[in-house]
Amino acid sequence: MTRRTDLALEARELFAASTGEKTALEGVKATDSEREGFPVTTVEVLDETGAKAIGKPVGKYVTLTLTGIENRLPQDFDRAARAVGSLLRELLPGEKTAPVLVAGLGNRDITPDCIGPGAVKYTFVTRHLVKEMPDQFGTLRPVSAVAAGVTGSTGVESGELLRGVVEKVSPACVIAADALASRSLSRVCTTVQIADSGIVPGSGVGNSRAEISRATLGVPVIAVGVPTIVDAATLASDVAAEAGQADLEPEALRTAAKGLLVTPRDIDAQVAALSRVVGLGISLALQDLELDDLTALLS
Numbered sequence: 114m115t116r117r118t119d120l121a122l123e124a125r126e127l128f129a130a131s132t133g134e135k136t137a138l139e140g141v142k143a144t145d146s147e148r149e150g151f152p153v154t155t156v157e158v159l160d161e162t163g164a165k166a167i168g169k170p171v172g173k174y175v176t177l178t179l180t181g182i183e184n185r186l187p188q189d190f191d192r193a194a195r196a197v198g199s200l201l202r203e204l205l206p207g208e209k210t211a212p213v214l215v216a217g218l219g220n221r222d223i224t225p226d227c228i229g230p231g232a233v234k235y236t237f238v239t240r241h242l243v244k245e246m247p248d249q250f251g252t253l254r255p256v257s258a259v260a261a262g263v264t265g266s267t268g269v270e271s272g273e274l275l276r277g278v279v280e281k282v283s284p285a286c287v288i289a290a291d292a293l294a295s296r297s298l299s300r301v302c303t304t305v306q307i308a309d310s311g312i313v314p315g316s317g318v319g320n321s322r323a324e325i326s327r328a329t330l331g332v333p334v335i336a337v338g339v340p341t342i343v344d345a346a347t348l349a350s351d352v353a354a355e356a357g358q359a360d361l362e363p364e365a366l367r368t369a370a371k372g373l374l375v376t377p378r379d380i381d382a383q384v385a386a387l388s389r390v391v392g393l394g395i396s397l398a399l400q401d402l403e404l405d406d407l408t409a410l411l412s
Contacts, residue, residue: 235392
């Protein structure tokens with residue numbers, strides 16, 4: 114489990130590979146399906162046995178694989194946004210009219226880390242409209258959003274900031290959008306994970322911050338993340354394994370590659386596109402609107 118990943122799908126794969134398990138993993142259930150033509154894998158961590166095995170909290174982790182999105186066709190991004198929206202909606206607690214807070218986590222000044230702030234730009238914020246003009250907008254769900262920033266630039270932990278906002282706006286749940294780490298280059302910028310277990314910002318790059326979950330905020334937290342980087346030691350270990358050097362472990366390489374993360378060369382374009390997919394997906398999940406209407410409202 115020394116290979117770094119934020120994806121429950123990969124953590125389950127790593128456990129199976131490390132133990133040689135061929136049967137179902139106790140405490141973990143996995144199912145495959147499809148949404149808008151994209152493959153979906155749902156990993157459910159059912160109890161503490163499963164949580165200990167794969168290193169993820171109890172909860173449901175839905176992984177959407179955006180096959181073909183590298184072609185960058187507009188219709189593919191639209192399908193991806195609709196898929197994110199429908200999968201997220203299935204995890205939302207409470208009534209359709211319950212208020213929701215969207216939190217964009219990450220550093221807007223570091224390209225691979227600005228999925229969260231970018232997604233907030235495409236979130237249809239309605240709390241003020243519903244409050245001030247109920248006759249015109251009363252049928253919309255009240256949605257507020259905040260781009261929390263990072264401790265290095267604000268001096269405030271994202272979790273601390275969100276606790277204050279939650280106390281003020283009293284949402285039924287929080288949707289936290291963030292960049293993630295994968296153990297595989299093939300899943301970087303082609304995968305969206307939606308989890309109802311909350312999130313620990315920075316955990317995938319060895320810089321864990323305060324946990325953001327029901328336990329810390331007092332309301333359910335749904336995390337929506339896109340892997341944008343791979344830990345260099347993890348990548349080197351996998352490449353070595355493919356070359357027949359399977360006995361090399363990431364910890365043996367980590368000293369030489371300390372702090373080194375790998376990301377695609379066109380990460381700016383990919384993050385911009387995926388931030389739009391995540392933001393529109395969140396908005397589609399929260400409001401009964403078609404994508405064309407939503408895009409017109411946001412423009």
